[in-house]
Amino acid sequence: MAKARKKADLPGKPCATCGRPFAWRRKWAKVWDEVRYCSDRCRRERSMSAKGATAPKKA
Template identity: 55%
Template sequence: MSKGNKRYLPSKDCLSCGLPFSWRKKWVRDWDSVKYCSDRCRQNKPKVRSHVREF
């Protein structure tokens, strides 16, 4: 694979902003657990309400 050809890299959609992002070399060991495209999105991740009651 030639340097700079990102077309063939795996990609995912960010859980926070919804934009697609591509695999990076620093994620080689934990690509399966990467959920957010940046630190900013990771800090602004959607809040999950665990104590929601329906009546």
């Protein structure tokens, strides 16, 4: 059985929307070079701002 790696030892990169650093995940192993956003929320917000629309505001 392989040794577990610490999260600090994994590669990371900054999110294209919020700029926060995020770490590599196993499910991203094959597409790591294509991953740009830390979460679905950042991905949605980026696509909304690119279209010129604003996110709906909660009352």
